[in-house]
Amino acid sequence: MSDRVSSSSVGMERQIEIYMNGLQGKAPDLPVDPDRLRIAAREVLDDRAWGYLDGGAGSGDTMSANRAAFRRWRLRPRMLQGVEDRDLHVQVLGSTIRAPMMFAPIGVLSIIHPAAEVAVAEAASTLNLPLVLSTAASRSMEEVADAQGDGARWFQLYWGKNDDVTASMVERAEASGYSAIVVTLDTTVLSWRDRDLENGYLPFLEGEGLGNYFSDPAFRRALDEPPEENPTQAILYFASMFSNPALTWDDLQWLRDLTDLPIVLKGILDPQDAKRAAEARVDGIIVSNHGGRQVDGAIAALDALPVVADAVGDQIEVFFDSGIRRGSDILKALALGARAVLVGRPYCHGLAIAGADGASEMMLNLLSDLDLTLGLTGCSSIDDVTRDLLLRADAEGGVEI
Ligand SMILES: Cc1cc2nc3c(=O)[nH]c(=O)nc-3n(C[C@H](O)[C@H](O)[C@H](O)COP(=O)(O)O)c2cc1C
Numbered sequence: 001m002s003d004r005v006s007s008s009s010v011g012m013e014r015q016i017e018i019y020m021n022g023l024q025g026k027a028p029d030l031p032v033d034p035d036r037l038r039i040a041a042r043e044v045l046d047d048r049a050w051g052y053l054d055g056g057a058g059s060g061d062t063m064s065a066n067r068a069a070f071r072r073w074r075l076r077p078r079m080l081q082g083v084e085d086r087d088l089h090v091q092v093l094g095s096t097i098r099a100p101m102m103f104a105p106i107g108v109l110s111i112i113h114p115a116a117e118v119a120v121a122e123a124a125s126t127l128n129l130p131l132v133l134s135t136a137a138s139r140s141m142e143e144v145a146d147a148q149g150d151g152a153r154w155f156q157l158y159w160g161k162n163d164d165v166t167a168s169m170v171e172r173a174e175a176s177g178y179s180a181i182v183v184t185l186d187t188t189v190l191s192w193r194d195r196d197l198e199n200g201y202l203p204f205l206e207g208e209g210l211g212n213y214f215s216d217p218a219f220r221r222a223l224d225e226p227p228e229e230n231p232t233q234a235i236l237y238f239a240s241m242f243s244n245p246a247l248t249w250d251d252l253q254w255l256r257d258l259t260d261l262p263i264v265l266k267g268i269l270d271p272q273d274a275k276r277a278a279e280a281r282v283d284g285i286i287v288s289n290h291g292g293r294q295v296d297g298a299i300a301a302l303d304a305l306p307v308v309a310d311a312v313g314d315q316i317e318v319f320f321d322s323g324i325r326r327g328s329d330i331l332k333a334l335a336l337g338a339r340a341v342l343v344g345r346p347y348c349h350g351l352a353i354a355g356a357d358g359a360s361e362m363m364l365n366l367l368s369d370l371d372l373t374l375g376l377t378g379c380s381s382i383d384d385v386t387r388d389l390l391l392r393a394d395a396e397g398g399v400e401i
Pocket residue numbers: 052053054104105106107108134135136156184266288289290291292293321322323324342343344345346
């Protein structure tokens with residue numbers, strides 16, 4: 001998994017590429033600014049797909065809070081630190097990855113681009129960054145693994161009501177080279193989502209995003225007829241079983257006994273839950289509020305991060321997502337205790353516009369921004385990114401010294 005090619009120049013190489021193209025009158029394929037990228041993606045998606053991708057739970061308050069939380073922290077750069085050679089590599093779950101960035105699990109990517117998760121796997125392979133594949137992927141996990149080749153990949157599990165299906169998903173993930181199981185805890189039920197309700201739209205009910213289920217032998221065994229012959233029955237069965245709100249912390253032992261793969265719990269916001277996770281002998285947690293899509297009014301994920309990281313110390317690995325848009329956001333999350341971050345909607349914006357090339361271009365721009373901002377703050381490696389790089393901004397935008 002390790003990429004021994006020095007990552008020290010990725011930011012400058014990308015800048016030079018863009019500026020040289022500019023000299024020849026060629027603009028970048030995608031907007032570089034993530035806000036303008038989002039607007040460009042909106043132009044190419046239909047209203048319902050856009051509402052699903054862009055929306056949050058209820059009022060959207062938590063989605064906005066995720067971004068506001070980043071603005072409450074400021075970086076205080078150090079000078080003359082000898083930052084010519086920068087190393088972005090980090091260790092995650094015992095493996096070295098190129099940079100502390102991963103593709104977050106996003107279900108139903110067929111509504112964003114016909115090549116769906118296969119295109120994302122190609123982008124992950126191009127950039128040598130890890131992919132976390134959703135259970136609710138439109139394509140089977142085996143097809144996605146083939147498209148990614150030997151790159152690092154984790155499988156995100158929706159732990160549903162049918163144990164045979166859960167066990168089958170985990171076995172398939174093991175067999176097709178996924179190196180960790182990410183259990184998403186914050187989607188015991190789907191939240192109240194205004195935009196999808198107004199559009200009367202849930203992609204799954206239209207059969208979208210069910211490719212990974214439809215290809216699952218245990219899922220197929222639970223049906224009277226194959227999904228190809230009776231898609232309605234298959235869709236209704238999926239809707240009845242994809243999640244299991246009855247699960248408790250005690251159930252984790254069942255999963256622990258099922259697989260030797262590392263287990264990472266996604267959706268942790270509370271330090272008590274983080275301690276429970278460590279006691280349950282899982283390997284990692286992802287501090288996340290699902291990009292503001294589940295609990296309307298939940299705290300910003302970034303506000304949860306330092307408290308959660310302090311609660312578990314070095315016992316388990318801490319990852320982060322929800323609101324990452326820029327290199328400086330990644331630095332802030334690392335400084336507050338994350339080992340690596342997951343990026344969600346922005347790569348889907350690239351995917352919507354230009355398929356695999358768009359997803360990889362967006363992530364390359366973010367990686368380049370991270371590399372340059374790392375150096376500019378006086379850091380040569382991710383280990384140099386510590387909490388004293390940050391100051392808390394006050395309400396007026398000044399900083400508390
Ligand atoms: C359209 C969409 C679908 C998602 N599907 C899943 C999923 O299947 N499984 C999961 O664990 N998280 C899912 N998420 C949540 C992401 O993994 C991630 O937590 C979130 O997008 C991060 O926030 P960001 O979009 O602000 O980067 C989804 C998010 C979006 C926007």
